[in-house]
Amino acid sequence: MARVLIADDASFMxxxxxxxxxxxxxxxxxxxxxxxxAVDLYKELQPDLVTMDIVMPKRSGIDxxxxxxxxxxxxxxxxxxxxxxxxxxxxxxxxxARDFIVKPxxxxxxxxxxxxxxxxxx
Amino acid sequence: xxxxxxxxxRIFLEESTEHLGEISRALLDLExxxxxxxxxxxxxxxxxSIKSMAASLGYDPVxxxxxxxxxxxxxxxxxxxxxxxxxxxxxxxxxxxxxxxxAAVSEDQPLAPVDPGLIEExxxxxxxGAERDTAxxxxxEPKKVRTQSPSPx
Numbered sequence: 001m002a003r004v005l006i007a008d009d010a011s012f013m014x015x016x017x018x019x020x021x022x023x024x025x026x027x028x029x030x031x032x033x034x035x036x037x038a039v040d041l042y043k044e045l046q047p048d049l050v051t052m053d054i055v056m057p058k059r060s061g062i063d064x065x066x067x068x069x070x071x072x073x074x075x076x077x078x079x080x081x082x083x084x085x086x087x088x089x090x091x092x093x094x095x096x097a098r099d100f101i102v103k104p105x106x107x108x109x110x111x112x113x114x115x116x117x118x119x120x121x122x
Numbered sequence: 123x124x125x126x127x128x129x130x131x132r133i134f135l136e137e138s139t140e141h142l143g144e145i146s147r148a149l150l151d152l153e154x155x156x157x158x159x160x161x162x163x164x165x166x167x168x169x170x171s172i173k174s175m176a177a178s179l180g181y182d183p184v185x186x187x188x189x190x191x192x193x194x195x196x197x198x199x200x201x202x203x204x205x206x207x208x209x210x211x212x213x214x215x216x217x218x219x220x221x222x223x224x225a226a227v228s229e230d231q232p233l234a235p236v237d238p239g240l241i242e243e244x245x246x247x248x249x250x251g252a253e254r255d256t257a258x259x260x261x262x263e264p265k266k267v268r269t270q271s272p273s274p275x
Contacts, residue, residue, distance in 0.1 A: 009167070012133045012175045019125055055170045057163075082174050083189065104178035107125070 001025035002048035002118050007038035007064065008080060009056045013103070017051055017080075020107045021114060035059025039067045042075065049076040049118060052097070054088050062092050069096040076121045078113060080105075127179065131227070134175045138224045141168040145217050152210060157203035165213070166195035172220065183233045184223045190236075190244040191216045197247070212243055 004026050008014045018028050030045050032038035036059045042050060050068070054061040061079065068075050079092045079100040089100050098117045101110050145168045148161035155161070169192040176184035194213070204210050219240055226233055 010137060010171045010175065012130060012137055012178070015133065016125065016130065016178065055167055057167060082170065083177070084193070103174045 001027065002114070003027050003029045003045070004114075005030045005032065005038070005041055005045055005047040005050045007032040007035070007041075007050060007056065007061065008053040009033050010053075013053065013080065013105075016105055017110065020105065020110050024111055024114075026114070033057075035061060035064035035067075038064040042068045042072065046072075048121075049078065049114060051080055051101070051114075052077050052092075053080045054082075054085055054092065062088060062095065065092050065097050066095045074121070076117055078117055130175075130179060134179055134181075135224065135228050137175065138172050141172050142217065142221050142224060144168050145220075149210065149213055149217060152204050152213075156206075156210070162195060162199050162204075166192060166199060169195060181223075181227060181233060183236045184220065184227070186241070187216065187220055187223065187236045187244075190241055191220070194244045215240060216244060 001024070004021060006014050006017050006028055008017070008031075014031050014033075018031075022028065029047050030041045032041050034057045038050065038052060038056075038061070039059070052061040052065055056064070059067075065077050065079070068077060073096075075096075077092075077097045079089055079097045080103060081089045081100050082103045092100070098120065099113050101113050145165050148158075148164040148168075151158050151161040152165075169188045173185050173188035173192055176182075176188060191213070194216070198204055198209075204213070219237065223233060
């Protein structure tokens with residue numbers, strides 16, 4: 001099971017991800033509410049996986065992914081995207097994000113995506 | 123897996139109310155400075171956030187309207203500014219419609235479909251001229267407004 005950092009400016013989404021993944025045995029080790037916090041918390045907590053929202057204040061999720069991967073090339077980041085963000089998802093994947101999950105979240109899909117991403121990272 | 127949707131409804135109401143307040147303040151900022159990058163970015167992010175929450179809870183009219191507002195703000199961001207008072211009025215109307223919808227959710231009222239005229243206006247490309255029958259003037263009453271279509275080149 002993995003230590004997970006959740007990065008999303010919406011408390012609603014952070015709680016929803018937490019509620020989906022904790023019963024699977026994952027531990028939420030931190031929550032970031034903007035891209036700057038995400039980068040700082042990654043460095044501090046060294047989680048196994050990050051769920052990263054794309055649209056966040058101060059620093060976007062895309063910029064945060066690039067910053068994390070610049071210093072931690074093996075970091076596992078899964079993007080959280082919404083309808084109409086296909087171009088941004090592609091940019092994040094090209095920057096090194098491993099996969100993406102789409103809002104509104106389907107619990108089974110979130111669990112399966114994280115499982116697949118963590119298995120590939122092993 | 124079953125999520126406690128009553129809990130998420132409460133969070134939606136709290137966060138949406140905050141976001142609508144931020145959109146309102148940002149629109150007032152845009153009234154003073156139509157190229158305010160911070161205000162444009164705030165409205166974009168708040169609309170995006172309301173859209174995601176509403177979609178998660180199946181509040182489709184809220185998700186649709188906030189999606190249209192988000193798309194409109196993407197166009198505004200690309201243009202670098204709100205075009206004119208008329209476009210600002212349209213954004214205020216979008217805010218008012220969202221506020222009414224969130225109030226309906228709060229009161230457990232059924233959500234009416236979004237006004238197709240508002241959806242159509244929000245989806246119209248920035249700068250496209252058209253006759254608008256009931257555009258709202260900022261700070262005033264609804265009135266008849268006619269805009270010029272761009273001349274063909």
